Amino acid sequence: MLVHIPSPLRSYTNGASKVEAEGTSVDEMLDHLDKQFPGIKFRMIDEQSRMRQHIRIFVNKDTVETVKAPLKSADEVRIICALSGG
Amino acid sequence: MAKPQGNHVQLLIGTRKGAFTLTSDPVRSTWKLEGPLYLGHIVYHYMVDPRDASSQIMAMKAGHLGPTVFFSKDGGKTWKESSKPPQFPKAVTHENGKPDPDKNIAEMDADKSGETGKEGGADGKKDGSAVSVVFWLSPGHETQPGVWYAGSAPPGMFITTDGGDTWTPVEGFNKYCQDTDGLHGEGETPGGQLTHSILIDPRDPNHMYVSISVGGTFESHDAGATWKPLNKGVEAEWLPDPEAEHGHDPHFVVMHPADPDRLYQQNHCGIYRMDRKDGKWIRVGNNMPKEIGDIGFPIVTHPHDVNRAWVFPMDGTTVWPRTSPGGRPAVYETTDAGESWHRHDLGLPTEHGYFTVKRQAMCADAQLPMGLYFGTTGGEIWGSLDEGKSFDCIVRHLPEIYSITATLV
Numbered sequence: 001m002l003v004h005i006p007s008p009l010r011s012y013t014n015g016a017s018k019v020e021a022e023g024t025s026v027d028e029m030l031d032h033l034d035k036q037f038p039g040i041k042f043r044m045i046d047e048q049s050r051m052r053q054h055i056r057i058f059v060n061k062d063t064v065e066t067v068k069a070p071l072k073s074a075d076e077v078r079i080i081c082a083l084s085g086g
Numbered sequence: 087m088a089k090p091q092g093n094h095v096q097l098l099i100g101t102r103k104g105a106f107t108l109t110s111d112p113v114r115s116t117w118k119l120e121g122p123l124y125l126g127h128i129v130y131h132y133m134v135d136p137r138d139a140s141s142q143i144m145a146m147k148a149g150h151l152g153p154t155v156f157f158s159k160d161g162g163k164t165w166k167e168s169s170k171p172p173q174f175p176k177a178v179t180h181e182n183g184k185p186d187p188d189k190n191i192a193e194m195d196a197d198k199s200g201e202t203g204k205e206g207g208a209d210g211k212k213d214g215s216a217v218s219v220v221f222w223l224s225p226g227h228e229t230q231p232g233v234w235y236a237g238s239a240p241p242g243m244f245i246t247t248d249g250g251d252t253w254t255p256v257e258g259f260n261k262y263c264q265d266t267d268g269l270h271g272e273g274e275t276p277g278g279q280l281t282h283s284i285l286i287d288p289r290d291p292n293h294m295y296v297s298i299s300v301g302g303t304f305e306s307h308d309a310g311a312t313w314k315p316l317n318k319g320v321e322a323e324w325l326p327d328p329e330a331e332h333g334h335d336p337h338f339v340v341m342h343p344a345d346p347d348r349l350y351q352q353n354h355c356g357i358y359r360m361d362r363k364d365g366k367w368i369r370v371g372n373n374m375p376k377e378i379g380d381i382g383f384p385i386v387t388h389p390h391d392v393n394r395a396w397v398f399p400m401d402g403t404t405v406w407p408r409t410s411p412g413g414r415p416a417v418y419e420t421t422d423a424g425e426s427w428h429r430h431d432l433g434l435p436t437e438h439g440y441f442t443v444k445r446q447a448m449c450a451d452a453q454l455p456m457g458l459y460f461g462t463t464g465g466e467i468w469g470s471l472d473e474g475k476s477f478d479c480i481v482r483h484l485p486e487i488y489s490i491t492a493t494l495v
Contacts, residue, residue, distance in 0.1 A: 008150050039167045043151035046216035047173035054150040081150035 001071065003033065004078040009044070012037040021077075026057060027067040029077060044079065056080040087138040087231060090493045095451045097459060097467070097492055098142070100129035103485035105144060107162070109495060114457060114471050117480050123165070124156070131223045131446060134493040135249075137231055143250045145220040145236065153220045155236065157250030161495075170252040172236045172244035174260065177214035215240050215270065222446075224284035227291030237281030241269055241298045243310065258311040259296060262304070268333050269301050282445065283339035287346050295349070297339045302332040303351070319367035321355040337383045338445040345392045350424075352385040352445075357397055359424045370424025374399065378411050378418070378429075384448035388456060388473075393423040396450075396474050398443045398460055409440040417458070417474050432476035434468065441466075446489035461487030 003021045005013050013019050019036070023029035027049070034041035044055045049067055051057065057064050058078040059071060071077070097108040099121075106121030123129075127146045135141035142162045147153040155168040219239040226233025226245075236244040236253060241263045243256040263269040271279045279300045287293035292309040295316065302317040315331040322334045335354035342348040347362040357371030357380045371380025381402025388394035396419050401407040410416070416431035441462045448460040458470040465484035468477045 006150075008148055038169060039154070039171075042171060042173070043148075043154065046152060047175075048177055048214050048216050050216065052150075052152050 001029070001073055002076045003029065004076075006079055006081045008081050009040055009079065012040040012043075022073075023071055025067065025071055026059070026064055026069045026077075029071055030067065054082045056082045087140070089137060090134055090139040090495070092494045094495045095453060095457060095492060096134075096495045097449075097490050098132040098134060099461065099467070099484065099487060100132040100144070100146075100446070100489035101465070101485040101487050102128050105129040105132045105146075106484060108467065108481060114453070114469075117469075119481055123162075129488065130219060130221050131489045131491075133223050133225070133491045135234075136225055136493075137228060139493075139495075141249055143223055143234060145223050147219060153217050153238070155220055155223075155250050155253070159249065166251070168246075168251055168253060170254075172217050172220050172238055172242070172253040172255075174215045174217060174242060174255060215242065215264075217242060219280065220244075221280045222282040222284060224286065227286050228288060230291055235284045235286075235294075237284055237296065239278055239280035240271060241279055241281045241301060243281055243284065243296060245310075256310040258306070258308075259304075259313060262313045263298070263301075266332065269298060271300070283336065285339065285341040287341070288343075289346060295339065295341065297336040297351075299337065299354075300333070300335050302334040303336050303339055304332075316360075316365075317367070318365060319360075319369070320351070320353060320358060321369065323355060338385050340385055340387050340395075342387050342392050344388075344390050348392045348423075350385050350387060350395050352382050352397055354381070354402075356380045357382075357385065357424060368424075370420070373420075373425060374418060374427050375429075378416075379403065381406075381408075382443070383408075383445035384443060384460070386448050386450050386458065389450065389452050391421075394419065394421050395424070396420075396448075396458060397427075398441075398448055400442060407440075408442050413438045413440050415439045415441040417460075417470075417477075419474050430470075430474050430476070433470075434477050444488055446491075447487045449490050449492050451492040452494070457492070459490055459492065461490050463487065 021029045021032045030041045059075050093112040095110045099106040104122035104125040109118050127148045129146045131145045140161050142158040144156045154171040156165045158165045217238045220236050222237035224235045232249045234246050243259040244253045246253045283297040285295040294306050297303045304313045305316045306313050317334045320334045325333050337352045339351045349360040351358040356369045358367040359370045360367045374380040378399050382398050382400045386396045401411045415434045416429050418427045420427050443460045451457040456473045458474040461467045463486045467481045469480045470477045
């Protein structure tokens with residue numbers, strides 16, 4: 001599936017704004033991303049599997065609340081660094 | 087491995103927007119600023135390994151992203167991110183208190199079931215903590231190359247034995263914090279509840295001190311397995327029990343390099359000294375001028391003279407402005423272990439100088455005479471080449487300065 005990478009995380013993807021990843025859940029997709037780009041997952045997801053405060057993940061047009069959210073291969077994922085003011 | 091050496095003093099500067107280096111000529115009359123490294127990242131602490139000049143380490147995070155550590159093995163030319171940054175263990179959520187690989191604390195948060203295991207909590211705190219900030223870095227003992235300790239917010243302590251690549255929790259300390267009321271909170275760093283001043287006894291790698299802002303100072307004799315509070319004599323106006331064992335607010339604690347049994351502390355409630363055999367802190371800040379007070383964040387000791395130390399007082403009256411009292415910044419020096427203090431403000435602004443200096447943003451070099459440096463939240467670095475008697479502004483217009491450490495190149 002196609003995954004959109006926000007600019008703060010592109011240092012991990014060699015500048016790429018879109019990458020391919022696999023998985024049947026958001027967690028699996030992030031694990032696959034982390035195998036390709038080591039360290040990227042921990043900047044978004046803490047050690048208790050919670051999304052960090054300013055990270056949002058959209059599957060197609062819907063935001064997901066948990067990394068357990070299911071994914072299909074045709075889904076498009078957008079990782080967003082949420083605006084927090086300032 | 088070679089220890090840092092050379093005749094150029096170099097300041098490693100962590101700021102709210104990246105890291106910089108400032109390198110002097112051999113007589114420290116001119117300085118060259120280089121950087122930024124990791125522009126836009128919050129660099130809480132940036133250090134060179136005192137055991138190995140080629141090793142550097144940096145604790146950072148970005149506004150939107152989680153905390154991490156970067157390290158260099160070639161003197162800062164290239165950097166690598168920790169493959170396993172400091173992080174707490176995954177929460178235990180199974181009803182019998184054992185880890186359940188199919189559940190985690192996030193799920194408990196999501197379903198709001200309220201049914202938790204023995205240790206895991208749906209509130210996401212008890213054993214469910216996540217490192218928010220890697221705030222502090224300390225090198226391990228001289229005999230333990232590659233060992234570093236990290237302090238975090240919420241309060242936690244972590245160790246690496248490979249120079250910063252992989253980190254594991256110091257379980258004894260983290261469990262002590264989890265099991266002790268009031269030691270596992272969190273606040274907005276660098277002013278909230280966090281671990282700092284990790285001090286390793288140069289005579290014994292198993293003997294260490296650690297401090298927590300809004301927590302107190304703690305001591306271990308078994309490499310961090312067990313801890314005891316070391317706060318006797320420290321005032322804490324918000325604690326109804328004057329003999330409370332913890333809950334105090336050390337801002338910065340230092341072990342004197344010439345005598346590891348001499349400790350100094352800049353606390354939310356004053357300046358203290360302890361000779362370890364006495365086991366009690368003495369508020370030597372009471373000897374400061376009353377109109378200045380003894381509130382501040384950093385405290386710096388002389389590299390050789392156990393009785394000399396410098397502080398940077400800030401206004402701790404009314405609503406706690408935390409700026410130079412009266413808008414007239416000054417460093418205060420003691421030459422008699424805090425029994426008396428002397429004002430030094432030559433070269434500093436004489437009016438409307440509302441400086442704030444954070445706890446890691448003041449340091450000394452090891453030259454003769456000693457150089458003393460401090461960085462402000464306004465992005466200025468001031469230096470003294472006469473052991474704190476007079477100051478010049480070395481650099482202006484940097485981002486908010488979080489930390490300065492001195493080394494040689």
